[in-house]
Amino acid sequence: MGRPFIHMNCASSFDGKIASPDGSRLRISGPWDVERVHRLRADIGAILVGAGTIITDDPKLTIKDDLIENAPSLTKVVLDGAGRIPAASRFLRTAGRSIVITSSLCDRKWYMGMQETAVREDLDLVIIEMETGSTRLDIPSVLTALFDRGIERILVEGGSEVIWEFVRSGCFDRFTIYFAPILVGGKGPSIMGGSGFTDPPQRLIVKSLTMTPDGGVLSELILNDQ
Ligand SMILES: NC(=O)c1ccc[n+]([C@@H]2O[C@H](COP(=O)([O-])OP(=O)(O)OC[C@H]3O[C@@H](n4cnc5c(N)ncnc54)[C@H](OP(=O)(O)O)[C@@H]3O)[C@@H](O)[C@H]2O)c1
Structure with a gap:
């Protein structure tokens, strides 16, 4: 039983915040880091975020074609155990397959609504429903399900709860954090919640720790299993 190679990445302030104090989106990365992340997306080919990020930011989860020529198709995976993401979410309508992973205890009305929207709008959407005893999904089982569908590498981009879930389960191979030269403060989301x-x-x-051309620091981390 294999699992995909997991590269986690996030952009943080120097005080470890990944969003505004009220939890809304904060532009942390400048052009240098945005280009780095889009290159990573193109290289890895699959991206994973949590429902919280979809609900708060409504990201498109794309590869910018003005940054990457002939960008490959990106598979977009969202963890949503309870079934909360809106059927109007933008990532469902951008290029590439969308995979939403939910639990057998998800909101049934939500599930039917997503299926109906997918058929009506001819969306490239796959909903994987995992048999569970709660709305919390077991990360190793999620990764096995994705590996069995031919996904061999995933870029996990957050948010805070998702990073916690992957770290807690020990399921990551590389973690890059870009620290922008800013401070945010407050009680907003940090790199890792849970x-x-x-x-x-x-x-x-x-x-490694690398000074970036825009005055930030890029750190590359791996697990110390001892
Ligand atoms: N700076 C950055 O690099 C960056 C990147 C991404 C996001 N962000 C920020 O992060 C914030 C969002 O973070 P967040 O912690 O609120 O949300 P999140 O981590 O994006 O999503 C959390 C949700 O994902 C689902 N989920 C996660 N793990 C699961 C599991 N094991 N089983 C089942 N469902 C699981 C759950 O959805 P259900 O409750 O529906 O089950 C959970 O509530 C936003 O402010 C966003 O702007 C920053």
Whole structure:
């Protein structure tokens, strides 16, 4: 039983915030980092985010063709155990297949609405419903389901809860964090949410730290399993 290679990536302020204090979208990356992320998307070919990011930001989840010539088709995966993302979400209508992974305990009205919208608008949408005892999905099982569908690499872009779920389950191979030279403060989402680790915290190995041309820092981390 294999799983895809998981590259997690996010953009953060120097105080670890990934959005505004009220949770709304914050432009953290400048042109240099935006181009880096779009190159990563093109190289990896599949991107995964959580329902919270879809509901808050309504991202398109695309590869900008003015940055990447002849961009390949991007598979867009969203984790939504409860079934909350709006059928009007923009990513459902951009290029490439959309895969929404939900639980057997999701909102049935939502599920029917998504299926009806997909048929009516001829969307390239696959809804994977996983048999679960709660709306929380087991990350290793999610990754096996995606691997079985031929997805061998995934760029996990957040948000905060999704990063926690992947770190908690130990299911990542590389984690890049771009730290922009800004401070945000407040109690908005940080790089990793969830209930957090009590002692001991998750240990990491810092593979590299690079000053970026726009005055930020790009860090590359892997798990320290010892
Ligand atoms: N700076 C960056 O790089 C960056 C990138 C992305 C997002 N963001 C920011 O992050 C914020 C959103 O983060 P967030 O923590 O609120 O939301 P999130 O992590 O995007 O999504 C959380 C939701 O995803 C679903 N989910 C996650 N793990 C799951 C699992 N194991 N099983 C079932 N469902 C699962 C759940 O949806 P259900 O409740 O429907 O089950 C959960 O409520 C926004 O402010 C956004 O702007 C920043």
